[in-house]
Amino acid sequence: MKITPIEQQPMLIKMNQLQQLSQYKNDIALPLQSFQASDVKFGQVFKSALDTVNDDGVKAANKITDIETGVSNDLVGAMIASQKASISFSALVQVRNKVIGALDEVLKMPV
Template sequence: MAIQSVFNPVQSAGPLQMEPQKKSTPYEAQQSFGTFLKDAIQQVNNKQMESDTATQKLVMGGDIELHDVMIASQKASIALNATMEVRNKVIEAYQEIIRMPI
């Protein structure tokens, strides 16, 4: 019996009980999405600022290695490029929706 419960844990645990999902209003969904976007853009900004700080530290002769500066710079660059690609796709999708006939 123990072997069956290992291979088939769902049947041995009994029927699944699904929790009802909370339905959000359009306003709440809009606020949640807005908060998500704001946080994502803030993270990209933080990476840019970390890169700038590391670069300034290196230029001023601070205690930082060149490879750490390059890693911070690449992380900031990748984050910015990814953000720009997402923005481009959103704009492209919006333009496609606008072109749809009614």
């Protein structure tokens, strides 16, 4: 399978965004240029992540259904969409586990 330049562009943009998020200065993550610290709310970010994971799952399910019903013969695209949905779900579960662990630690703190 060869990735065409059209498919590479969104992937490169996403990789650059992730690289910017992973850069640290003095052990503090650099803020995104498009957001102020007061503009970002955890609930909004988490809901956005949930919506993205859900969309990935729906797209994968639709592609698999298209393969099964004979509407499409893009088996590779369906498998990639399925793996993308699986990876994004796994990442979301890991984030949720970290948040729950942090909340447990906060609740265990003496007042």
